[in-house]
Amino acid sequence: MGSHDDLEAALRELGEHVGPSAPPTDGVARAVRARLEAEPAAGAPAGRWWRPRGRWIAAVVAALLAVLLGFTPQGQAAVERVLRFAGIELHIGDPGPLPSGVPRALPGEKRVTLAEAREAVPFEFLVPAALGDPADVRVADGGRVVSMFWPGIRLDAYAGVLDVLWRKDVGAPFPEEVTVGTSHGWWVRAPHGLTYLSRDGIGSKDLARVAGPTLVWQRDQAGYRLEGLPELARAREIAMSLR
Amino acid sequence: METTFCRAHTPREGAPTDDDEAITRSLAGDLAAYEALVARYSAIAHRTAALLGAAEEAEDVVQEAFVKAFRHLSKFRRDAAFKPWLLRIVANETHTATRARGRRAELALRAGAEPERLPDDPEGVAIATDRRTRLLGLVRALPEREREAVVCRYFLQLSEAETAEILGWPLGSVKSRTFRGLARLREEVGDGLA
Numbered sequence: 001m002g003s004h005d006d007l008e009a010a011l012r013e014l015g016e017h018v019g020p021s022a023p024p025t026d027g028v029a030r031a032v033r034a035r036l037e038a039e040p041a042a043g044a045p046a047g048r049w050w051r052p053r054g055r056w057i058a059a060v061v062a063a064l065l066a067v068l069l070g071f072t073p074q075g076q077a078a079v080e081r082v083l084r085f086a087g088i089e090l091h092i093g094d095p096g097p098l099p100s101g102v103p104r105a106l107p108g109e110k111r112v113t114l115a116e117a118r119e120a121v122p123f124e125f126l127v128p129a130a131l132g133d134p135a136d137v138r139v140a141d142g143g144r145v146v147s148m149f150w151p152g153i154r155l156d157a158y159a160g161v162l163d164v165l166w167r168k169d170v171g172a173p174f175p176e177e178v179t180v181g182t183s184h185g186w187w188v189r190a191p192h193g194l195t196y197l198s199r200d201g202i203g204s205k206d207l208a209r210v211a212g213p214t215l216v217w218q219r220d221q222a223g224y225r226l227e228g229l230p231e232l233a234r235a236r237e238i239a240m241s242l243r
Numbered sequence: 244m245e246t247t248f249c250r251a252h253t254p255r256e257g258a259p260t261d262d263d264e265a266i267t268r269s270l271a272g273d274l275a276a277y278e279a280l281v282a283r284y285s286a287i288a289h290r291t292a293a294l295l296g297a298a299e300e301a302e303d304v305v306q307e308a309f310v311k312a313f314r315h316l317s318k319f320r321r322d323a324a325f326k327p328w329l330l331r332i333v334a335n336e337t338h339t340a341t342r343a344r345g346r347r348a349e350l351a352l353r354a355g356a357e358p359e360r361l362p363d364d365p366e367g368v369a370i371a372t373d374r375r376t377r378l379l380g381l382v383r384a385l386p387e388r389e390r391e392a393v394v395c396r397y398f399l400q401l402s403e404a405e406t407a408e409i410l411g412w413p414l415g416s417v418k419s420r421t422f423r424g425l426a427r428l429r430e431e432v433g434d435g436l437a
């Protein structure tokens with residue numbers, strides 16, 4: 001339709017006259033460099049830490065957990081460590097009181113079919129063959145999360161490479177670093193507080209609930225959290241059956 | 244991953260020639276290489292922040308986004324394009340900044356942007372300016388998501404796929420929100436555009 005094309009052309013033309021005209025270039029580059037140099041500890045690209053490229057990293061993590069496990073008597077758990085991994089912020093230490101109240105749906109949660117879910121989310125996710133087709137599938141928060149349900153089991157898949165979507169507050173027994181096939185993951189055995197963080201990173205009290213044992217891992221571009229299996233072996237078996 | 248890491252230990256001399264090399268060198272801690280990458284994308288980053296509503300905070304938003312991008316660089320998928328990945332961080336930072344402020348900045352026509360096209364035709368300039376002002380007013384009045392789609396697709400001239408990545412929407416949402424936004428604008432504009 002002619003007027004349609006005219007409108008698109010008019011919008012493109014309008015775009016040339018909106019927004020900043022003289023873009024800063026070198027100034028920004030220098031400022032960014034200065035900031036990175038000023039914080040040398042955090043200067044190296046993050047993510048290296050939590051995506052082990054070498055054994056030393058696993059060793060450091062293991063040592064950290066050993067410290068937490070071995071030398072942290074009750075009451076000293078106030079030493080909090082924060083691990084960021086596969087879209088999850090794991091706060092390890094004093095978990096505080098577990099959230100109470102009824103679990104609420106995630107923002108904008110809708111019941112869909114598996115095929116609709118694949119259309120609705122901007123990342124690819126897999127389904128564990130060991131469980132068969134989910135009994136219920138939901139997409140929430142504008143396609144940020146897809147949740148699959150089987151009796152007593154919940155699997156959330158989300159684009160967890162860049163964003164942090166969940167906060168877990170975990171006390172003893174502390175999370176255990178595990179492998180899921182070739183990926184690296186965490187097994188959180190203890191009941192813990194789980195808060196969904198909305199897109200701007202703010203988690204409201206309404207979105208906090210108690211979570212049961214959970215396995216967290218990443219595969220390709222999706223992060224996964226599998227909740228409801230009391231035994232790591234079975235959780236891992238299911239996690240490794242993603243197809 | 245391992246090969247990338249090894250390669251990163253033997254940085255080449257001089258300015259990086261492409262994004263991939265700049266990223267490899269940045270991952271090895273070469274800040275000059277990252278500075279080159281920042282210089283290459285700061286204009287589009289700044290424009291994205293401003294048009295998505297960051298106003299006078301755009302500069303802070305852009306700096307913060309580049310610092311974050313550096314820290315998350317190892318999570319960047321190397322077979323993907325750097326620009327949409329970066330702009331996604333810019334868009335997230337913009338949302339955070341505008342939400343903290345409670346309201347987003349209005350899109351505004353650039354002062355003094357008018358005369359370049361029809362220097363000998365003051366009447367024509369006035370009409371063009373008036374038309375732009377009116378169309379911009381209509382874009383401003385669009386529902387937020389439709390406005391973001393229109394801003395990305397037409398003002399920033401990004402592809403549907405890039406828009407989807409930057410705003411974190413499924414491709415289908417980009418298509419439908421752009422379509423709805425255009426339909427709404429067309430209805431309002433009527434015949435007044437020609």
